[in-house]
Structures are given as structure tokens and as C-alpha cells.
Amino acid sequence: MQEIIVKKNDAGQRLxxxxxxxxxxxxxxxxxxMLRKKNITVxxxxxxxxxxxxxxxxxxxxxxxxxxxxxxEKKQIxxxxxxxxxxxxxxxxxxINKPSNLLSQKAKKEDISVxxxxxxxxLKSGSFTEEDFQGFSPSIxxxxxRNTSGILIAGKSLLGLQTMADLLKSRELGKYYLCIxxxxxxxxxxxxxxxxxxxxxxxxxxxxxxxxxxxxxxxITENLVWIETKYxxxxxxxxxxxxxxxxxxxxxxxxxxxxxxxxxxxxxxxKYGNWNVNRFYQKRYLVQSQLLHAYQLKMPEISGEFAYLSxxxxxxxxxxxxxDVIKGESLLWEPGILED
Numbered sequence: 001m002q003e004i005i006v007k008k009n010d011a012g013q014r015l016x017x018x019x020x021x022x023x024x025x026x027x028x029x030x031x032x033x034m035l036r037k038k039n040i041t042v043x044x045x046x047x048x049x050x051x052x053x054x055x056x057x058x059x060x061x062x063x064x065x066x067x068x069x070x071x072x073e074k075k076q077i078x079x080x081x082x083x084x085x086x087x088x089x090x091x092x093x094x095x096i097n098k099p100s101n102l103l104s105q106k107a108k109k110e111d112i113s114v115x116x117x118x119x120x121x122x123l124k125s126g127s128f129t130e131e132d133f134q135g136f137s138p139s140i141x142x143x144x145x146r147n148t149s150g151i152l153i154a155g156k157s158l159l160g161l162q163t164m165a166d167l168l169k170s171r172e173l174g175k176y177y178l179c180i181x182x183x184x185x186x187x188x189x190x191x192x193x194x195x196x197x198x199x200x201x202x203x204x205x206x207x208x209x210x211x212x213x214x215x216x217x218x219x220i221t222e223n224l225v226w227i228e229t230k231y232x233x234x235x236x237x238x239x240x241x242x243x244x245x246x247x248x249x250x251x252x253x254x255x256x257x258x259x260x261x262x263x264x265x266x267x268x269x270x271k272y273g274n275w276n277v278n279r280f281y282q283k284r285y286l287v288q289s290q291l292l293h294a295y296q297l298k299m300p301e302i303s304g305e306f307a308y309l310s311x312x313x314x315x316x317x318x319x320x321x322x323x324d325v326i327k328g329e330s331l332l333w334e335p336g337i338l339e340d
Contacts, residue, residue: 002068006057009136009158015042015059016049021135026071039063075133080112080120087151087314092160092306094118095297096140096152097316100289104143104152115139118154127156141165145253147268150177150294151316163306167299168250174298176338177245177255178234178318180291180325181264182277185241188232191258194224195251203271204253206261227251229258230340235331240267242331244338255292266290267325285324293318296338313337 010018019031019040034040035049039062042051053059061068085097096114098104103113118138122128128138141153141164153168155161167173194207207224228248235242241264245255253272259265260272267273267281269290281287297314315337326333 002061002063002065004059004061006053006055006059007132007135008055009132011053011055011057012158013053014049015047015051015053018053018059018135019049023068023071025073030071034063074130075137077119077123077130077133078112078116079124080117082112082117082120084114084117084121085316086121087316089156090308092155092157093164094154094156095314095316096154098144098149098152098294100147100149100319103146104140114152114154122156142168142250144294145256145290145292147289148292148294149316149319151175151297151314152294153297159305163302167302171248171250172300174296174300175247175250175294176296176298177247178293178295178322179243179245179255179259180267180322180331181241181243181259182239182267182274183241183264184236184238185231185233185243185264186236188230189262190228190230190248191262192226192228193258193261195227195254195257196224197252204251204257206257225249225251227254227258229255231259235326235333237329237331240325240329240331242326242333246338246340256290266292281325285321285328287321287325291322291325293322 004022016028016031020028023031031040032049035047038046041047041060043058044060085099086094087097088095098114103111105115106113118140119133122138123130136158138154138156139161141155141161144150144152153164155164195204196207197204226249230246230248231243233241234244247254256266256269256272260269265273265277267290268278268287270278273290278287293316295316295318299309299312302310
């Protein structure tokens with residue numbers, strides 16, 4: 001017999017979900033058969049599998065060591081020789097300043113992403129043990145494109161992950177970006193429209209609010225989603241502008257495609273940008289990717305356990321390439337808190 005004692009990060013989930021993490025090679029039918037035969041119990045009692053677990057619950061597995069070993073593949077947490085730029089950390093969350101050219105989550109098995117770096121950091125710092133990772137797995141709550149830098153929110157605890165995910169979903173978190181775009185932008189604007197994505201090319205297209213007379217040159221390959229983007233110029237000249245962008249909605253490639261659709265593509269954006277502009281700034285400043293940075297995060301008023309985060313503001317310093325272009329183009333702006 002083996003016993004699993006439910007820890008804080010494993011509490012609140014269904015028993016069958018937790019069993020699927022610990023006995024991760026076993027089919028679900030195996031769990032339910034063992035539960036019916038009382039070969040798996042909780043606190044010595046027969047259970048069905050749908051029960052929500054509490055801290056301290058004792059899950060008894062009346063199974064042979066061989067059976068448990070055959071149905072268990074322990075997560076291997078790689079120690080990665082790279083560091084994370086951590087802006088803030090507490091018992092529940094981490095705020096990370098992601099560099100450009102790093103995936104938020106891996107796309108292929110061999111990829112190293114922010115998630116792998118996060119796991120490695122937590123293991124090396126002693127915040128998590130290898131055994132802890134067999135249940136709850138810390139992860140990120142939002143994503144940035146590979147070549148977009150800036151703030152990522154990660155949940156260290158299940159409660160932290162769920163709470164931040166809920167705040168993102170409800171659009172209560174204030175997310176502000178900095179970007180450098182082609183052309184002179186003189187006025188602030190609130191742009192709205194519809195976004196449609198081509199799965200094969202991973203390219204999104206923007207349709208205006210009223211697209212009833214649309215020519216059909218943009219293929220509508222998925223259900224349309226409504227998007228809103230607010231921006232205002234912080235500094236500009238005739239060639240480029242430094243913009244503050246606030247996401248009202250948050251969709252894949254939203255800022256990049258939305259700004260390109262109004263004639264101000266982000267400098268360095270090879271998917272939605274201007275080839276000639278990109279080539280010029282690549283030669284002059286060695287720009288290798290889009291100049292888009294998730295700069296600032298504003299927490300809303302929060303009650304309960306996360307009240308300590310209420311109305312706090314966090315800034316991720318922008319990469320040196322931003323500084324090079326801002327100075328080189330004489331865009332007069334001093335870094336600081338962004339306001340609506």
C-alpha cells in the first residue's frame with residue numbers, strides 16, 4: 001500500500017484528476033475499477049472519483065508496488081543553464097520579464113520555453129521538490145509571441161494560477177505595451193474591429209467594424225472575434241513613433257495585426273510589417289525582431305487572500321534595442337508609469 005497526502009497545491013481538484021497526474025500511464029477505466037473495488041480510498045472510505053480534495057486528505061492506494069511503478073512515469077524536471085529575469089515573486093505568483101526569441105510555452109517536445117526555465121528555477125531555489133512536481137505543475141497565466149518581450153505572469157500555487165487566470169479572463173488586469181511603429185502617429189485612438197485567423201499560415205487578418213461590403217480578399221477561416229486596441233503616441237518623428245498600447249481584448253497577434261491594418265506596422269515585424277522599413281532598421285540598429293514589449297501590469301482592487309496585490313503596478317524594463325532606437329531616432333521619452 002502507498003499513500004498520497006494532499007498538499008495545498010493539490011487541494012480543490014477532483015480525486016480522479018489527481019490520480020491521473022500520479023498514475024499518469026493508467027487509463028481512466030483503471031481508476032474507476034480500483035475505486036469500485038475499494039483498492040483506492042480516501043481517508044479510509046470508499047469514494048467515486050468526483051470528490052473535491054482537501055488539504056491533508058489521505059489517498060490510500062492498495063496496489064502492488066509493481067502495478068504503481070508500471071502506471072507511473074515521473075516528470076523529469078530539467079535543470080536549465082539559463083536564468084529568468086524575475087520582477088516580482090511571492091508565495092503564489094511570479095512576474096517574469098521575458099526576453100525576445102524565447103517561447104512562452106514549448107511547441108515541440110525538445111523546446112525550452114519560459115515554463116521549463118520556471119520549473120528549473122523553482123527546483124534550484126528550493127521552492128519545489130521533484131515530488132511536488134508530480135502533482136501540481138506551476139505554469140504561466142498569459143502568453144507572449146516568441147519575439148515579443150515583457151511581462152509574463154506565472155502561478156507558483158494552484159490558487160495563484162487560478163486567480164490570475166480569472167483576472168485575465170475578466171479583463172480586470174491593466175496590460176500596457178510599448179512598441180515602435182513605422183510612420184508618424186500624432187493622436188491617440190481606440191481602434192476596433194474583427195479578427196480572423198488562418199490556422200495553416202498562423203496569420204491573422206483584421207476586418208473593420210462594418211465589413212458587410214468587404215470584398216472577400218481576406219479569407220474568414222474561423223469564427224470572427226471582436227478586438228479592441230487603445231494606443232497613444234509617447235514620442236514621434238516623421239519616420240517612426242513610440243506608442244503606448246493598452247489591450248482591451250487580448251488575442252493572438254492582436255497588436256501587431258491591428259497596427260499594421262491602420263498603416264503603422266511595428267518595426268521589425270516580419271509577419272505583418274513593412275519589408276523596407278524592417279531592412280533599414282536592421283542595418284542601422286541591428287533590429288532582429290518586432291519592437292513590441294509588454295511593459296506594465298496594473299493590478300485591480302482585489303479582495304481576499306490576494307488583497308496585498310491591490311492596485312500595485314509593475315514595470316518590465318524594455319530591452320536595450322528599444323533604447324538604441326529611441327535614442328538614435330531622438331524620440332524624447334523618459335521611462336515611467338503609463339496612464340490611460
